[in-house]
Amino acid sequence: MLNKNSIWKVLSTLIVIGLCALYALPNIYGEDHAVQISAGRDAVVTESMIGQVESTLAAKGITPKRIEFEDEQILVRISDSDTQLVAREALEDALGDDYFVAMNLAPDTPEWLEGLGGTPMKLGLDLRGGVHFLMEVDMTEVITKSLEDAESGFRTSLREEGIRYRGVTQKEDYVEITFRDEETLDKAEFFLRNQNRDLTLNQTDDLVLRAVFSEAKLQEIRENAVKQNITIIRNRVNQLGVAEPLVQKQGADRIVVQLPGIQDTARAKEILNATATLEFRMVDQKNDVRDAISGRVPAGSQVIEDQQGIPQLLEKRIMLTGSHIIDANSGVDEYGLPNVNISLDSEGGNKMSRSTRGNIGKPMATVFIEYKSNGERNKDDKLIFEKHEQVISVATIRAQLGSKFQITGLDSPKEARDLALLLRAGALIAPIQIVEERTVGPSLGKENIELGTQAIVYGLLAVLVFMLIYYKAFGIVANIALITNLVMIVGIMSMIPGATLTLPGMAGIVLTVGMAVDANVLIFERIREEIRDGRSPQQAIHHGYDSAFSTILDANITTFIAGLILFAVGTGPIKGFSITLMIGIATSMFTAILLTRVIVNAVWGGRRNVQKLAI
Template sequence: MLNKYPMWKNLLVILMISVGLLYALPNVYGEDPALQISAGRNATLSTSTVDQVRDALTEADIDSKNLVMENGLIEVRFNNVEDQSRAKELVKDALGDDYTVAINLAPATPDWLKAVGGSPMKLGLDLRGGVNFLMEVDMGEAINKQQEQIVTDFRAQLREQRLRYSSVRIAPTGVEVRFRDAEVASKALAYLKQNNQNLVFTERDSTAFVASFTEQYLKEVKEYALSQNITILRNRVNELGVAEPVVQRQGADRITVELPGIQDTARAKEILGATATLEFRELAENADVAAALRGIVPPDAKLYQDRDGQPVILKQAVILTGDHITGAQSGFNPEDSRPNVSIDLDAVGGNKMADFTKDKIGKGMATVFIEYKATGERDAEGRPKFDKIEEVINVATIQARLGRSFQITGIDSPAEARNLAMLLRAGALIAPITIVQERTIGPSLGQENIDNGKAALMYGMLAVVLFMAIYYRKFGVVSVVALAGNVVLMIGIMSMIPGATLTMPGIAGIVLTIGMAVDGNVLIFERIREELLGGRSVQQAINEGYANALSTIADANITTLITALILFSVGTGPVKGFAVTLMIGIATSMFTSIVVTRAIVNAIWGGKRLKKLDI
């Protein structure tokens, strides 16, 4: 029978619309103004901290909707922004400087919706308010780190081949290797050339040569530093649960970071800019400390200081770096209840540690904490300058062969242990970064943008609804119902996609899609009119109208989809947001304009003997 869907197809349409409605529903509940409280390096969160917060709010007669401590944070929800703003200063004064009190927006999604994975759309900085950082990566330090690794590799390779060298050091033009004997230098050059294809070797004289990066390898080092820093920045923000970050590359050496909903920048800057990592080095036990303090240090060693300012001499060769750390948990030593950090290594790191410690039982091994801090100055090339802080946090005697798991001690406080464990879990930045631009957008401005976007969406829909209802009468009402389903599906899909963020350009994409959604129905309805004028029966006209318009609708939408894909692939930030909503809108509008309207038309007019059609 013409114009009749089988039951399964009608149920499938109802199911898809219902799923879209379910996952769009969390957006109706909105978000609560909230405070997020975290502990600093010298503090801990406990039930007494919760009581302090509650007492401070009670004394000021501020009502809170909810006050809970979970995942290492305290979250306080309020009924309005005014109470949130007042409470921030009161709680900050009550807790002191050891705690960070940040303004946030917490989803008000009911528990039953959360249970099925429902969550509201993530709003971009221009809609929600928050913080935007533009960060610059110190590519000079990334190259320097790679050169240091080459120095270590060269020394190891030459020792394996029993080729005695005078020195291997970083020179202005690359890594310089010197020998006492020209014949040994020639053998070493041939061997290193064969095993280091990414380097260009230039002879200085018969006993020395310099290894420098090829242009391609230099580019790869910079690309790796940038991509790894982006990954680590994402991990750090996720680790703390501050916000869902938008972290994107900008240019050759810059990264833009958006933290929607965050108004307190202090903690965010501390997390993002931290460059803490660890290095494990062997203790130079036979070195003369007094001589080292006078500047006489063995060529294969380096002078450090511990946390009490005492000198410690360690060997230059690095046993292991923080790059091999896969897990880190803070805890306490059972013997003396002092804080520690339990370290887990990857397979490569575990093998390196095992190979080193198997022959070093009874020897000393030091843990070096390394951090880079921006000086605020720039060099002649305009790059930011950093102070490299290296501190020995403990020196331990190797009691047994170590593997992929072990502990480090010598940490001052539980808060410091937790902070160090968090940074190590998230990863150490490949190269230091500095914040070159900081921008804060208030929630009131974000709300104004949301209101303007809603108004644009409402007026656009109203204009389309009036035109379709007046011009196509009952069929126009059918398209309006399908249009509502299209908006519901778009919001539901945007809410389901992990990492999808709605911005003002995204709202523009939704508004544009509303016009495109009814465009398919216009083509179908005009085809039906043509078939009726050509003398076809009502049922034949409906069937032919949908069948003949399908190819035209597909062609029009595919060309738009190609454009959206190009925008997504070459665009950044707002352009990508527009492209994502446009692509989703194209898919949902084709479904609603063809399948949903056909289901409704079939249900109302299909299979009936009609002389006339109100279209």
């Protein structure tokens, strides 16, 4: 029978629309102005602090909507932006420098909807407000670090090969290896040349072999530094729960970071400027730390204080850096003491295995290193960073370590969790400096949302009125599909992790409103042609949908391909536009072809004896 709905088609259509509508629902509830309290490295946020927060706010005459404690953070929901600012300043004064107090926007989604995974659409910087940073990677430090690794590698390789050398010294942009005789030098050159294809080795006077990175290797080091820092910055911000960031490369050595919804640039800087790395070194047990403190530091060792300010004598040789860590989780050992379980990549596992093979039963230190700007600039007008080192853990090596091992000797479960977070989020392999900073206020974002929403509403109303007048009853069907299409776009954008709605994205939705009705126009005009050719209403509906399908499919596929190209080659606003365009094309195909067919069949199809169509 012509134009009869099947049960599966009706049910699948209703299920898809119902799911999209459910996940679009959180966008109705909006967001609260909030103040978020989190702990620094040497502090902890507990539920008992809620009383202190309440009394601090009460002293300022502020009554919060509610206060929540979750994931060792306190979230204070405030009624308006002015009160939010006063609350943040009051809490900063009361809690001191050990805690971070940041302004944010928190979704006001009901608990039952949150339980189903419902969250509002993530809004871009231009709609929600937030902070924008342009950051520059210090490539000088990247090259220096690579030379340090090469120096350490030379010592290990030559020692394992049994080739004796007088010394290995790192210079400004190369490494020098000094030998005792010509024969040993030639043997070492042959060995190292085969082991290090990316290095140029040249003999100089006085039995010295000079190792220099090739240009191709230098370029690879720079590119990898930017890529790794991008990944680490994204992980760091995500794991701290601050915002859904936009982090992307710009130029050869710069990174763009956008944090929508963050109104506190100081908190954002604290996260992004935590330019740190980790190193694993052996504790020097051959020499006395007291002699080193008095000034007699052995040539191959270094004195670094731990978190309690107690000096530790460590070997200068770096066993492993934090760049090889791929996962870290806190837990407890067989004695119930806190520890951190580490997973390394294959290269890191090999390095750790070689380094610990002969050091079982000896203590190994984990060194936390930060690069902090001293406020001065060099001749290239770039900030000068000073190196700060601290021993955060000393643990005994119980067996030869590989790609998985444990860090023990931690004071508390919180210290274990903090260390795991730092290791998991990653350590920046080079200092970065903020060369540009912009803050987009929430009021400007609110204005953009209002103007963008007006454009969508006015465009939608114009199309609805036209379809209603021109296609009569069938125009009502098209209008239902058009409104459903908008709901589905919002629902899908809310469901996709990482999808962000920007102002150009709203322009994409406006364009989709106009494009979504094209398919119905093609179908309805084809139905009219079939009626003019003398077909019955039932045959006209059937042939109208079937004949128009291929044309609709071709037109939408070509537009979808254009959207894919924009997404692949574009950045920022262009990507935002292409995402909403592609989602809009997919949903418009669903609503214009499947949903309208279900409605038309339900009203005019089946056994109904229809003599005339209102089209």
